[in-house]
Amino acid sequence: MAKYLVCGGAGYIGSHMCKRLHEAGHEVVVCDDLSTGHLGALQWGLHACGSLEDAAFLRELFATHDFDGVLHFAALSVVAESMRDPQRYYGHNVAATLNLLRVMREFEVSKLVFSSTAAVFGEPLSRVIAEDHPTVPVNPYGLSKLMVEQILRDSARAYGLRAVALRYFNAAGADPSAVIGEAHDPETHLIPKLVRKAAGEGMQVTINGTDYPTEDGTCIRDYVHVNDLAEAHLLALDHLDNAVGMHTFNLGNGTGHSVKQVVDAVQEVTGVALDIPVTGRRPGDPAHLVAGSKRARAVLGWEPRYTKIADIIETAVRWHGTDSFRNWIAEASEAGDAAAETVRFDARQQQRKQG
Template sequence: MKEILVVGGAGYIGSHMCKYLHKNGMTPVVLDNLSYGHRQAVQWGPFYEGEMADTALLKKIFSEHRIEAVMHFAAFCYVGESMQLPLKYYQNNIAATLTLLTEMVEHNILNFIFSSTCATYGEPEQLPLLEDFPQNPINPYGRSKLMMEQILGDLDHAHNLKSVCLRYFNAAGADSEGEIGEDHDPETHLIPLVLQTALGQREKLTIFGSDYPTQDGTCIRDYIHIEDLAQAHHLSLLHLLAGGASKKYNLGNGNGYSILDVIKTAEAVTKKTIPHSYAERRPGDPAALVGSAELIIRELGWKPQFNSLESILQTAWNWHSNHPDGFKDA
């Protein structure tokens, strides 16, 4: 079984990726410091607790396992926090990642799947976003990801390190079998916040901004189911393992939903009223982000299974309603 190092494999996206790799005959080797991840979410392969900037630990992992590729899910990813703590983001998302990449080159591990983001595009001039559109990020989070994309281009040229950069839109939903789901502390992602409100764990949902230039004044985002995301990563991995060239792909559904759309759909799924109120806009939030994934569909044969907001919310509701305290209930 091919061994794949999954950095951040105890987190939301990383843990779903590990399950998907295991289902497809691969062994995920997890490295995670558990600052945001959960030990209970590591179920499908060996686990190393520690930092991706720990050179000695990386050497140990690379000597104990025949790692054929590395998947990186260990970035900090909160736009608002990045505006307040840019050094935290540059230190982890760039400096620590460079340590990981240095050890990969040292050990001749030259296949890298990188979680990038639609935040590299900044305020889009037109929608849906295509991969060759200008990248002008408006927050440190997006800038840190764009810098890493550029660095990976240099490493391909200098060291033949091949990478696939996957520009996520909004990862959402949960494992369709109900084993794992989304559990952050503190929680800042819209869909878990909406569902926690439906469960009565929050008095109401706060919507940041009601005066965006959208149909109802709230931000519009493109949501992609976590298992569809994992499928795209697996196809990207197979592409690299077969000797494929470095690539950059958008991962989205091509459909934009406003915050009020999400609330309305969640009320239909949960059969509960979701109280909400408005606050000032958050700095660094674009009005709308919607992406075209036609390139990865055409080139790698990606076939998303959860194309509706309702189906995404249903899997998330199954997890949250059965695990109201997250992994403490798992």
């Protein structure tokens, strides 16, 4: 049994990771300030409420626990928001990660699995994006993740850090137990928006462009189940037991589904007819984003279990029908505000102590 720090463990993918680590017999400590995460997601391990931007908090956390490694999910991740406020994204995603890496080095913790993104690639040059595809991000969110990847690569060379960066495509679905799942407020992802619209929530959903060079004219994306992502992280931890340096892997099913196909699949799973209006293209939306994940399959031995879009959607539908989901959404704003104030208060107290 090992002890792992999960940064962002109260969030969507992080909470599924905590559950998987617990099932594998590992000890879990979650670092999350709950600004976007959920108290209800904290069902496995201990919780330390704090931010990676607070180096003093991190030092106290590492001094209290003897970690075998770190899984880093804590990041801002809304592309449009990153365009409006890039400094916030560079501060939270890059500078805060530097804090974490410095403290890891100080306490001689050398194993890290980092949550990266397909946004590091920018405009695709091929229908299937392999790991060696050029990385030319087109927004501050993608660039912030690529910056961290470079920092990890340099840290591996200079300090002996062992790191894996996992570049997700479109995370989707929920744990089949329906005890945790996706609950963003506001929601920006297509599948949960469609599922919630089918449930009568009145979500605003549009098809953004029907004139792309695809079979039905709508964008094609690669959807990968959140539990398959968690399994890849567990395999990455095992890989780092024997591998040195920094490694990158794509995580996707390798097959794409168009927006219209996803709409049709949600209608089929829920039995609800959806009237989705069509608007023009959104700036910067590529026609195809499909992962080539050969390296993850060959090196990590990763094989996604959820390969059918209907099966992924079915787990999302099950989760969105629970009282837990409704409670998470209802409490999200209040809990986030309270947690953020707690973090600010703790930081002020720490500054007074140091003064």
